[in-house]
Amino acid sequence: MASLKDLRRRIGSVKNTRKITRAMKLVAAARLRRAQEAIVRMRPYAYRIGDMCAELARGSDESHHPLLAVRPPKRTLLLVLTSDRGLAGAFNSNVNKVALRWIEEHRADREKIVLHVVGKKGRDFFKRRDVVEIGKVHTDFIPEVTLAKASRIGRELVAAYLDLQFDEVVLIYNEFKSAIQQTVRSERLLPIEPASLDITHEILPAPSTDTLFEPSQGEVLDSLLPQHVNIQIFRAALESVASEMGARMTAMENATKNAGELIKLLTLKYNRARQAAITTELTEIVSGAEALKG
């Protein structure tokens, strides 16, 4: 049986752990709220750009635009969104596993698969396994996601795609459902699927044939479509951050609860041991006194 001193030390250490997990939970909750607000705030912008793209793409022969044209997928770029830090439940391992499965399923019919990864956790996972060529690692992207940062990644991907280095770009990330539920999604980022543009699924009035485009329909489309890609990355990154914070919040909440139970258990044990020690001492005193009397 552990000594009283040991028990006291263990209780103290579990209490410290609980303090940390509780603080982490609170931080994650605050950041989750921020990420959720950012998602809501950027929605109108994403919808408007999507509508404009859809209208433009409908007006032109869409298969002609290089970002809309589908090529047989031979070379693929995978963009996987993970986090820099752990202690977020299954958040990172879920997304990494889906990406790994994607690679294994598609390796046979692809000439080349290159992985671009956001977050240290994804980088470490794929470095250890050595199953895929790791192209770029972005570690300064999260958790403070901005459209400007997303655009940097988007511009790179669009340039590589237009340069015919890749035939498709696939994005794999955690979609935020709730603090306790995240689902991993894989989406094709490039070529752009025309159906993905009309996010609102609003039935738009037929585009008037005499809509004026400045500078020209082609040029506006040339600048709008990459912006749509940037927004997709931005949205996915915000979803991913919200998921990470949700997962961490839940994980830390459980850890805090478990620590509390452990403390209760240890305190009980400690009290019992103390009681036992007191009883022993009392018996010794009493029997000592008895012996003196006799």
Next chain:
Amino acid sequence: MQIEIVTPMGEKWRGEAVSVRARGAVGEVGVLPGHRDMLTALGVGVCSVMQTQHGDPLRMVLVEGYLQVSQQGSKVIIVTERAEQASEIDRAAAQRDYEAARTELEAAREDVGSHAWRLKRFNVDLARARLELCGAI
């Protein structure tokens, strides 16, 4: 007509107006009610929204984006990466930025039209638009 100014940080402004002017990618754009349907790319510049015929316009700097006129010229949607009102601009900083950006642009006169040059032009345009909004130019 209905105006909506939308940024990635949320809706910046929405309301009724009698006219809008903005800096287009290829020149000044002016929209009055009943304008032909239009979709145009915007540059960096000051946008003014006249809410009434004779009042002070609502002014802000728009940093690129798109302006769409639809529904027979009764709805104008402006999407932009950034919209700044005068109260959000630090005039002294804008003045410093303007001078620094101008010097840089001067220095890059040799490679006019290159990507780096266009980026410097953008910085000059942005700083100038901010100063214009503050009434410094």
